[in-house]
Amino acid sequence: MEVQNQEECNRILREVFGDSSSEPELEEDDDDIRTPNSGWIKIKKIKGLWLFKDFLSLQQQASLLSAIKSEGWFTEEEEEEEEEEEEISSQNQAMRFGDLPSWAIQLSNSICETICFNQDGDGDADDEMSVFPANLLWREPLFDQLIANAYQPGEGIGAHIDLMRFEDGIAIVSLESECVMHFTRLETEVNASDCIEKGEENEDRQPFITKIPVLLTPGSLIVMSGEARYKWKHEINRKPGFQLWGGQEIRQQKRISVTLRKLCETK
Numbered sequence: 001m002e003v004q005n006q007e008e009c010n011r012i013l014r015e016v017f018g019d020s021s022s023e024p025e026l027e028e029d030d031d032d033i034r035t036p037n038s039g040w041i042k043i044k045k046i047k048g049l050w051l052f053k054d055f056l057s058l059q060q061q062a063s064l065l066s067a068i069k070s071e072g073w074f075t076e077e078e079e080e081e082e083e084e085e086e087e088i089s090s091q092n093q094a095m096r097f098g099d100l101p102s103w104a105i106q107l108s109n110s111i112c113e114t115i116c117f118n119q120d121g122d123g124d125a126d127d128e129m130s131v132f133p134a135n136l137l138w139r140e141p142l143f144d145q146l147i148a149n150a151y152q153p154g155e156g157i158g159a160h161i162d163l164m165r166f167e168d169g170i171a172i173v174s175l176e177s178e179c180v181m182h183f184t185r186l187e188t189e190v191n192a193s194d195c196i197e198k199g200e201e202n203e204d205r206q207p208f209i210t211k212i213p214v215l216l217t218p219g220s221l222i223v224m225s226g227e228a229r230y231k232w233k234h235e236i237n238r239k240p241g242f243q244l245w246g247g248q249e250i251r252q253q254k255r256i257s258v259t260l261r262k263l264c265e266t267k
């Protein structure tokens, strides 16, 4: 999209989607930094990881879900067939490469706008208060690959770093139900049964484990770049005992996520 069309596009997006910049709830980790006049929260312990809790309003979430449904993905009939055919895992994921559907382009533009709103100055790559380094933000297109994942209660995704065939700069939008995503630094990789964030009270002198929980509520957006994308694995473990937030186990429901990424140029 040409830059001069950006403002016009943003205006249309605001008209269609409204202004979703409502004040987020109090964050549990006091260390995290809220940016003034925007809903972005910088997850301080993970360089390059940002959360925008109320990225999509309820109405926008419903529109996005119906757009996903109109693609024919994750419909109930499909799920029944899946159960018969025992192909649940492959049918719980849908991908698009290259030309994204118009709703995904709108979503991508809306993400771009929300990031730009927070960006001050030149968005220098070394500026830790920039949600995305400038080189990522101004690439064209911002994203050209989308993956939608549907998770039934108890289902999650194992610890991983996204494939290197994708560039830096990844965005994930959550829908339908909340979950805790755990981030583990590469050099401190641990088993899922290891405890979370062993800190000062580490009496057994075990190696320090950094496993950071981030709550992804419906309508929230996280973006990862740099260290968050390359040096931390992310996972969603929805087995009993892992979806804890504020000391309480989260009530699980179906969850859908939309991940947007950019494929690396092939040489």
Ligand SMILES: O=C(O)CCC(=O)C(=O)O
Residues within 6 Å of the ligand: 147, 149, 157, 162, 172, 234, 236, 257, 259
């Ligand atoms: O479902 C999510 O929130 C994460 C999905 C993910 O990490 C991926 O598709 O690589």
Ligand SMILES: [Fe+2]
Residues within 6 Å of the ligand: 160, 161, 162, 234
């Ligand atoms: Fe991922």
